[in-house]
Amino acid sequence: MGYAEKRGKIYRARYKKLDGTYGTLPDKYGTKRLAKVAADAEEERIKQAGLAHVDPRGGLMPFGEWAAEWMGAQTKRPATTSRRRYLLRTYLLPQYEYTPIGGFSWPEVVKWAKTTDPASEVSIRQAISLLSTILTAAIDEKKIKTNPIFRRRWDGHAQPADATPRVWAHPAEVVQISERMQTEAEELMVLVAQFTGMRYGEICAVHRTNCLVEETLRVNHRSHTFRVIRIDPKTGAWHEDTEEKEEGGERVVTYLGPPKNASSARVVFMPPFLVERLERHLVSWPHEFVFSTPSGTKWLRTNWNERLAPAADGRPGVPAKEMPPTKWQVIAADILGQVERGTLRPHEVTPTLVEQARAYEAGRATVQKAVNWLAAQGVLDTSGRRTIVAAGPAHPGAPVTVVPEVESWEPIAPGWRLHGGRHWVKSAMEDGDELGALPVVFQRRQLGHEFKGIDGRYTHIMLQSIKRFTALMQRHWEEGISPTDWAAQDRLPDFSQRVEITGSGARRMKLVRRSGATGAHSSVG
Known part of the structure; x- marks a missing residue:
């Protein structure tokens, strides 16, 4: 039974809930009788509603x-x-x-x-x-009765901002973008995205064991084999997420995990030119993951976009410039000056690393770097137990760091990123070939889209669809390359002359030594 509970000068209505505990109505009453009536009325509503009863205070x-x-x-x-x-x-x-x-x-x-x-x-x-x-x-949870915004859709601002559509590009443009990438693995990432429709995370997660796997279809007692990329259902995508730290804030967490949905765990068909390029790439690529960074680590999205953005969006030219000397270069120049002035003579033992670190107010690793450079130039001899001044006539200039000149690039497809390749592949499959658009089931399976319902369950990929797709992508590739391109000459592009950009857009610095007589620069590392 409900009852009235006195709280100062007012009364609260207390009622018994279905689980045997007591709840309190949110309203306050001036008399004990009004509170008792309200409590009894609430208990009556609970009996009538049963499990559908909503807690009056839950809201x-x-x-x-x-x-x-x-x-x-x-x-x-x-x-x-x-x-x-x-x-x-x-x-x-x-x-x-x-x-x-x-x-x-x-x-x-x-x-x-x-x-x-x-x-x-x-x-x-x-x-x-x-x-x-x-x-x-x-x-x-029986806290409120209704959701006033259920299935409501906001129409947006009356004057919406100019929406930036997802940028997609034609094969000829993407081929030009790929040629601006720094390594062969990066170039292949661009081409794989454009001509297969794979997602960025799926490309980064491709392991050697899942690349160029043989997929065999048997039709009319004949076997047809295709070289494919297999996306693993458990480790087929590279994820970058954030999680809360105990001390507050968030941190980025990276890991290999399942792809976007169950349909994304699939085999991805490729045109012949990509199969050939990947075969040649894997022969010389030393790392487990096919599209990793040059050091073998996986890409972070921000770092990858810093590589791709200049190739697609263009960049201004940067003239070569000399950087201020670092601490180890200052130490090396000072020791070199002592040798040239005769303060340190041939065969003379140099101070120990500890003594030099104390004298130059630097770490031992910094002094060691300077000593190593001087030894490489023939100024010091480190072959014995103690470092001595070499007897040779080597007189190199002081070490100088120079940022090489960066060539300016005109924009090709501003805003294009790897996801734009999925848009183009979908459009190309819809446009189709002389037989028309490719079947919807193939389009969805190739892109890893869910295909539910009767059609998704009972429709399967046929041999003809695979052949049409690979031929279609091959044709677009051949139309996108120029007659003088490396593929037409059956040779790989020369990556050795490309300027490498690392980190947050920082260009790789090249160590040179300056000739004391002429001031000219020559490469030393």
Whole structure:
């Protein structure tokens, strides 16, 4: 039975819930009789509603508190969790953290959305969708009765910002972009994306054991074998996600994991020119992953885009310039000066690394670097137990770091990134060949798109579709290359003359020595 509970000068209505515990109505009453009537009425509603009864106080829970509880119960992929945290932290919590979950209305949400930056319209749509998901979960927990924004769609700003469509490019343009890449592996990444439609994460995760795998189809007692890339269902994609740190903030987490969906674990068919290029690449490539960095590590998306962006968007030229000397170069120049002035004579033992580090106020590794350079130039002899001044007549100039000149590039397809290759492959398959568009089932299987329903279950890839696709991509490749290109001459491009860009756009520095007599520069490393 319900009862009235006195709290100072007012009364609260306490009622018995289905689990035997007591709840409290949010309203306050001036008399004991009114509180008792309200408690009995609530118990009657519970008996009639049964398990469908909604806690009257549940709607008073702040949105921020419920969102934290709901997020803690989710087991989604790290990328999904990271995106949800971003939407909550950036959009929803600043606006609705202390709003009761029962106090939302669609007009109020639209009013808030209109005050946001038009450039964030996509994120705002995602935030509203997440808000609806969280409120629907509150209904499931019997905290609120209805979700006022369920299946509501915001039409966006009245004057939407100019949307930047996903840039895609024709094969001839992509071939030119690929020729600007720094290594053969990078060039192949561009070509694989353009002529197979693979995702960036899938390309980065290709292991040797899954590259150029033989896929055999048997038709009319005849075997037809194709060389394919196999995307593993467990480790077929390279992921970059964020996770919260215990001390606050977030950090980037990278790992090999499943591809985007179950349909993305597939075999990817390739045109003959790509098969040939990959065969030649694997012969000389020393690393496990086919499209890794030159050192064998996997790409971070930001670093990869720093490589690709200048090739597609163009870049200004940068003249060669001399950099200020580093600490080890200053030490090397000083020791060299002592030798030239006769302060250090031939066969004389030089101070130890510890003594020199103390004298130059530098670390031992820095002094060691200077000694190694001087030994390479024949100034010092480090072959014995102690370092001595060499007896030879070597007189190199002081070490100088010079940034080589960088050639300017005209834009080819500004804004093009690897995902643009998926757009072009899809368009090319729709455009098709002389027989028309390729079958939808092949298009979806090649791109790793889900294909549900009866058609997805009972439609399969046929031999003719594979042959049409490989021939179509080969034809577009041949139309995209120039007659004087390396492929027409049956030779690989020369990568040795290309300027390497590493890190955050920093160009590889080349160590040169300056001749004391003429001031000319010559390469030493």
